[in-house]
Amino acid sequence: MLSVEMYPSLALGTQRHRDCYYREREAPPHIPLCPAPCDMAARALAPSLLTPPPVPSQPINMPQDDIKMELENASLWKQFSSVGTEMIITKKGRRMFPQLRVKLSGLNPSLRYILLLDIVPLDSSRYRFQGDSWQVVGGAEARLPDRVFIHPDSPASGAHWQSRTVSFHNTKLTNNTLDTHGHIILHSLHRYQPRVHVVEARDMQSWAGGQRSFLFPETHFLTVTAYQNHKITELKINSNPFAKGFRQDGMNNKRQRDARQKRKLSQVSNMQDGESAASLSPSVSCGPCDSTQTLASHPPELQTLTLPSLPLLPSPSCGFSSNQISFQETPLPDPPLQLGHAYVSSQIADLTVDMVNGQQDATGSNHQPSDSMIDRSGSISLPPYTQTYPDTQHGSMSFSSSSLPQPSSSYPSLPPPEHSGPSLPHPSSQTTPSSTSDYPSLPSIDYPSILSSSPSLPHTSTTSPLLHQTSFTYPPLTPPSSTSSSPQPLLSSSSYHSLSQQELTQQADTGPPQIAFSFPDLPPSHPNQSQPLQMSAPLPSLPFSLSGATHSSSYPPVAPTEMGSFSQFPPGAHYLPEMVLHHPTLLETSLSSYPPPSSGSPTLYPPSSAPPALYPSFSSYPLRLYQDPCPSYSLPLRHVYRQPQLGHTHAQGSYLDMSGRAMF
DNA sequence: TCAGCTCACACTTTTGAATAGC
DNA sequence: AGCTATTCAAAAGTGTGAGCTG
Numbered sequence: 001m002l003s004v005e006m007y008p009s010l011a012l013g014t015q016r017h018r019d020c021y022y023r024e025r026e027a028p029p030h031i032p033l034c035p036a037p038c039d040m041a042a043r044a045l046a047p048s049l050l051t052p053p054p055v056p057s058q059p060i061n062m063p064q065d066d067i068k069m070e071l072e073n074a075s076l077w078k079q080f081s082s083v084g085t086e087m088i089i090t091k092k093g094r095r096m097f098p099q100l101r102v103k104l105s106g107l108n109p110s111l112r113y114i115l116l117l118d119i120v121p122l123d124s125s126r127y128r129f130q131g132d133s134w135q136v137v138g139g140a141e142a143r144l145p146d147r148v149f150i151h152p153d154s155p156a157s158g159a160h161w162q163s164r165t166v167s168f169h170n171t172k173l174t175n176n177t178l179d180t181h182g183h184i185i186l187h188s189l190h191r192y193q194p195r196v197h198v199v200e201a202r203d204m205q206s207w208a209g210g211q212r213s214f215l216f217p218e219t220h221f222l223t224v225t226a227y228q229n230h231k232i233t234e235l236k237i238n239s240n241p242f243a244k245g246f247r248q249d250g251m252n253n254k255r256q257r258d259a260r261q262k263r264k265l266s267q268v269s270n271m272q273d274g275e276s277a278a279s280l281s282p283s284v285s286c287g288p289c290d291s292t293q294t295l296a297s298h299p300p301e302l303q304t305l306t307l308p309s310l311p312l313l314p315s316p317s318c319g320f321s322s323n324q325i326s327f328q329e330t331p332l333p334d335p336p337l338q339l340g341h342a343y344v345s346s347q348i349a350d351l352t353v354d355m356v357n358g359q360q361d362a363t364g365s366n367h368q369p370s371d372s373m374i375d376r377s378g379s380i381s382l383p384p385y386t387q388t389y390p391d392t393q394h395g396s397m398s399f400s401s402s403s404l405p406q407p408s409s410s411y412p413s414l415p416p417p418e419h420s421g422p423s424l425p426h427p428s429s430q431t432t433p434s435s436t437s438d439y440p441s442l443p444s445i446d447y448p449s450i451l452s453s454s455p456s457l458p459h460t461s462t463t464s465p466l467l468h469q470t471s472f473t474y475p476p477l478t479p480p481s482s483t484s485s486s487p488q489p490l491l492s493s494s495s496y497h498s499l500s501q502q503e504l505t506q507q508a509d510t511g512p513p514q515i516a517f518s519f520p521d522l523p524p525s526h527p528n529q530s531q532p533l534q535m536s537a538p539l540p541s542l543p544f545s546l547s548g549a550t551h552s553s554s555y556p557p558v559a560p561t562e563m564g565s566f567s568q569f570p571p572g573a574h575y576l577p578e579m580v581l582h583h584p585t586l587l588e589t590s591l592s593s594y595p596p597p598s599s600g601s602p603t604l605y606p607p608s609s610a611p612p613a614l615y616p617s618f619s620s621y622p623l624r625l626y627q628d629p630c631p632s633y634s635l636p637l638r639h640v641y642r643q644p645q646l647g648h649t650h651a652q653g654s655y656l657d658m659s660g661r662a663m664f
Numbered sequence: 665t666c667a668g669c670t671c672a673c674a675c676t677t678t679t680g681a682a683t684a685g686c
Numbered sequence: 687a688g689c690t691a692t693t694c695a696a697a698a699g700t701g702t703g704a705g706c707t708g
Binding site: 088094095097226227233236237240241242243244245246 | 698699700701702703
C-alpha cells in the first residue's frame with residue numbers, strides 16, 4: 001500500500017491569509033489588523049504544538065518545471081465569465097457547468113501523479129444580484145469545511161494524464177453543510193475559484209515529489225441556489241445538453257410550458273365541468289404541434305437567442321468516457337499511496353479520508369479530540385456553531401461592468417478593508433486590453449503571487465489564444481530563476497498587471513501569452529502585506545504537499561514528518577479552520593532560498609531573515625490518505641472530520657473532507 | 665414583505681442491462 | 687458459444703416555478 005502524506009492546504013483562500021496557514025519557524029513580530037482566529041488559537045496552544053515540523057532529511061526532489069495545464073473548454077468558460085458565471089448549488093449536489101476540463105503536458109510519463117480539485121473563496125464577501133450586477137452586501141459567512149476532490153484516476157502515470165482530457169465533471173457542489181456524499185460544500189452567493197493541483201508521486205517508494213497548482217481565472221464563479229442573471233441562464237441552456245429542453249426549440253421552453261399548463265388547467269376545468277377529457281379542444285391538446293408551431297412562429301430575433309456562437313460541447317466520450325481504459329486497469333503495480341487518512345480504492349471511485357482520532361501526527365504532536373464524537377460514517381457530535389464573522393464589508397460594492405474596481409497600484413497603497421470587495425481574476429483585462437470587454441462584470445483580482453520567470457512558465461495555450469491562463473506553481477523548491485536577475489516579487493495587482501502585460505509583450509511573437517505565477521512557499525507574513533493580502537489577494541495559498549511514506553514497512557523508513565495539518569481555532573473564529581499547509585521542506589526552502597525583493601519591487605519575503613509572520617503558528621492535525629487496493633475498503637462516506645479543539649464552534653465541527661468519486 | 669431556499673416537475677442525456685443478429 | 691449492435695428502461699442531470707422559510 002502506498003502512502004502519501006498530503007498537506008491539505010489546497011483551499012487556502014482569502015481567509016487563509018487571515019488564517020495562519022504557515023507554521024512559523026520563529027515568532028516574528030506580527031501586527032495583524034484584526035485578531036485572526038488562528039492567532040487566538042495559536043495563543044491558546046501549548047508551545048509544543050507550535051513547533052515547526054521537522055524537515056525531512058532526504059532532499060525533496062524537484063518537480064518538473066515544464067508542467068503545463070490548459071483549460072480545454074476555456075472559450076466556454078470565458079463566455080460565462082464575461083457575464084459572471086453562476087453555479088447552482090443544491091442540497092443534493094449540483095455539477096459544475098461548464099465542466100472543469102484540463103489538459104496536462106510536461107509530465108514525466110513514467111512518474112505518477114495525483115490530481116486534485118479544490119474550490120476556494122475569492123473574497124470574504126457575500127453578494128446579491130441587484131439591478132444587473134452583483135453587489136457586495138456583507139461579509140462572507142463562516143468558511144465551510146474544505147473538501148478536495150481527488151480525481152478518481154489518481155494516482156496515474158504522467159502518460160495517462162497527458163493522453164486524455166482530465167475532467168472534473170463529476171464534481172458536485174452543495175450548500176448542505178452536513179453533506180455526506182463528499183460534495184464540495186460552498187456558501188451560496190459567494191464567489192469561488194476552482195484550483196487544480198498536480199501532485200507528483202515520484203516513484204513507488206517516495207512521494208516526496210513536488211506539486212503544481214493551477215488556476216484559471218476565468219473559472220471563478222458565484223454560487224447561487226437559483227440563477228440570478230438571465231444571461232447566465234441562457235448560456236447554460238444553450239450550452240448544457242441536459243438543458244436542451246429549455247431551448248427555444250425545446251419541449252420545455254416557456255411557450256411549451258405555458259401551453260402545457262394551459263392544457264392542464266383546461267383539463268381540470270373540463271373535469272370539473274363534467275366534461276370528458278376526450279372533449280378537449282384539439283387546439284389545446286396537441287402538444288407536439290406547439291413545438292413546431294413555436295419554431296415556425298419564432299421571430300428571427302428570438303431564434304438568435306440560442307447563441308449559435310457557443311462552442312459545441314464535446315461528446316461525453318471525449319477524454320473521460322467510461323469506455324476508456326482506466327489507469328487502474330493497467331497492470332501497473334500498486335504503489336502505496338498515502339494521502340493522509342483517505343482510502344483510495346483501487347476502483348477509483350472511493351476515496352475515504354479518515355482522521356485518526358487525535359492520533360499523533362508524524363511529528364509526534366498529539367492532537368486529541370476534545371469535544372466531538374466522530375466516526376467514519378461522518379456522524380459527529382459537535383458544539384453548536386456560531387458564526388462570528390464580522391460584517392465589515394462594503395455595503396454596496398458592485399463589480400458590474402460599470403463599476404469594476406480598479407486594481408490597486410501596490411500593496412502599500414491597497415485600499416482599506418472596506419474596499420476589498422470583489423476582485424475577480426481578469427485575465428483578459430490584464431493581458432490584452434482589447435479583450436477587456438469580455439469580462440464586463442468581472443473585477444480584476446490581485447494575485448499576490450510570485451511571477452515566475454522560470455523556464456517552467458507555461459507559454460502555450462493552444463485551445464484559446466485569447467485565454468491567458470494564469471498558472472500558479474507552488475513549489476519552487478529552488479529559487480525561481482529571474483530573467484531580470486531581480487528577485488521574484490510578491491506581486492501586487494499592479495505588478496500583476498504590468499508584468500502580465502510585459503509578458504504579453506515578450507511573448508507576443510512566441511505565442512499566446514500565458515502568465516504563470518509561482519507560489520513561493522512563503523508565509524504571508526510581511527506586515528505591509530497582511531492587509532492587502534486579505535483584501536485583494538485571496539487566492540494564493542500553499543498547496544498540500546507530499547512526503548515519503550512513513551508507515552509502510554515495504555518502503556525505506558522516512559523521518560517522520562508532519563504533513564497535512566488542521567488548524568485549530570478558538571470559539572468564535574471568523575472562519576472555520578481549514579486545511580492548512582505545513583510542508584516543512586517547502587517552508588524551509590522558501591524561507592531560505594527565495595531571493596530577496598529588490599528595492600522598489602512589490603513586497604516580497606526576504607529569504608535570509610525569517611519573514612515576519614502574518615499569523616502566529618498554530619496547532620494542526622495531520623491528514624493522511626491511504627490507497628487501499630481492496631475495493632471492500634471503499635466506503636460510501638469519505639470524510640475527514642477535523643477534531644474540534646479549543647471549543648470549535650461549527651455545528652459540524654471543523655472538518656476536512658477529501659473525497660473522490662468515480663468519474664470514468 | 666421579501667430575498668433566498670427547497671422541491672416537484674418535465675425534459676434531456678447517460679448508462680447499463682437485455683435482446684437480437686451474425 | 688462468443689462477439690457486436692441495437693433497443694429499452696432506469697438513473698441522473700437540467701432549468702423552472704410554486705411554495706416555504708426566516
